[in-house]
Amino acid sequence: MSLANPGMPRQRHPCKNLVLYFHDVVYNGQNAANATAAIVGAPQWGNLTILADKFHFGNVVVFDDPITLDNNFHSAPVGRAQGMYIYDTKNTFTAWLAFTFVLNNPQHNGTISFIGADPIMVKSRDISVIGGTGDFLMHRGVATVMTDAYEGDVYFRLRVDIKFYECWGGFKCEPLFGCEREDNRERDMWRMNRRHVRSTADD
Amino acid sequence: MSLANPGMPRQRHPCKNLVLYFHDVVYNGQNAANATAAIVGAPQWGNLTILADKFHFGNVVVFDDPITLDNNFHSAPVGRAQGMYIYDTKNTFTAWLAFTFVLNNPQHNGTISFIGADPIMVKSRDISVIGGTGDFLMHRGVATVMTDAYEGDVYFRLRVDIKFYECWGGFKCEPLFGCEREDNRERDMWRMNRRHVRSTADD
């Protein structure tokens, strides 16, 4: 039996875990060569090279940020974080995130999409992992986001701790199956299925 | 046995239900103190203080709206609705919504994220509940949206009736398990699991 802890309700831990960093350099009118992000929407009182007054409320930023395995901006990127964020409160710093990790490296090939509220001033914030493709086909989960570093309004680095609770093909961490490796589960499912087929045939 | 209706296919009803209201006050150049939303994108024929001609087609609005338990704008907020909407048709009023409920109150602590088309002139519209965190971790479902009130182009109030069909940890309303309370399901799963373990051990 491959179930890690037979006969007992299982802990709910992730079927897959991934920690990645991404680096955002906002265009400010003078850093065209290095910028990975640009302000593309602003409220009436804003403009497109300086984040707006009132806690940047209403700024829309489009980005194509390098993803790295560690917190070093100069590490070799393992993919790109692409999408948008919005500053969305006028009396504190909060953002709303909607973006996709595009991973293309020996370890991971596929995309992971995220959406959620980002109360920036809180140390650790959870957003939703809403879908994936390739190696992450049909994956869902939660990502814990932390601001790992920032420099004024131009640079920030986010640490993203992705916990998938639903992996390929509906593989989940549930009491019935625990959090086994997928091929173990295949085998167990096959056994259950065979049993189901046999007993149904008896009806 | 805790199954509500053993031996029969189950009704598909939600594992959790939540009705909330949120209130949107669009900035029009004169209501800075009260505004909870701002126009941040407009088509070439528009501007950032008046919703554009052609049914506001192309307007992008960022919002941070109070959520209340009833339809009273002055009720104590139980959270914030944060994100964006877009007016997206040029010959009628339709919007596209992408936002997150951030709930932080004695009853609920967590986020719920939504996406979908909002044909505003239709009385009741369904959008998708695509993910959640905290109390709503891994939740999915559907939300029925109704315009509960509006005042010109500046204020509207939406009633959001959220029906979760998938709750924590893959708990679903399925024929096999019905829509039991989660701890009942835990118990049943544990029993099934034990049985599975026992019979597999016989192989």
Place this chain on the structure above:
Amino acid sequence: MSLANPGMPRQRHPCKNLVLYFHDVVYNGQNAANATAAIVGAPQWGNLTILADKFHFGNVVVFDDPITLDNNFHSAPVGRAQGMYIYDTKNTFTAWLAFTFVLNNPQHNGTISFIGADPIMVKSRDISVIGGTGDFLMHRGVATVMTDAYEGDVYFRLRVDIKFYECWGGFKCEPLFGCEREDNRERDMWRMNRRHVRSTADD
């Protein structure tokens, strides 16, 4: 027994498949009558009638595009694709998509929501199907997107091959159940459930 291939792990094929086309005509200042999309956000170096330099990086486009069953722009629409796309790289053409298919025809009534990265220069790209309503309630899957045609910066047509791996009520293509028709599965679940009830009653 309705399982297609009893006693063997199942292939993971979709529980539902749908191929649709949609047609995007971007407003360029001179085609107001025909345009189905408008540039509503641009970086500091752009404007709202011409897609920006640097591979359109930072352009935000809102659209309400007709959906057709074949690749003919003049075919009767079966619905509308509504939402937004963003050009998000400054040294090649990539986009980020977030939109909803609103289908309302004799075959399909409901919505399907999509999010994902679209590396336009790649022939075939996968994005995530993150939710649905109506006929597509709770559906999830993947959509393979191909540029079927384009004319300069004003027109493009996308072919969208939608593969749902999770259909109504958690119906999935899993080894345990295979990819049966839903009513077959209902019947099988009912049988399993009855068995479960009977044997639990013996405990």
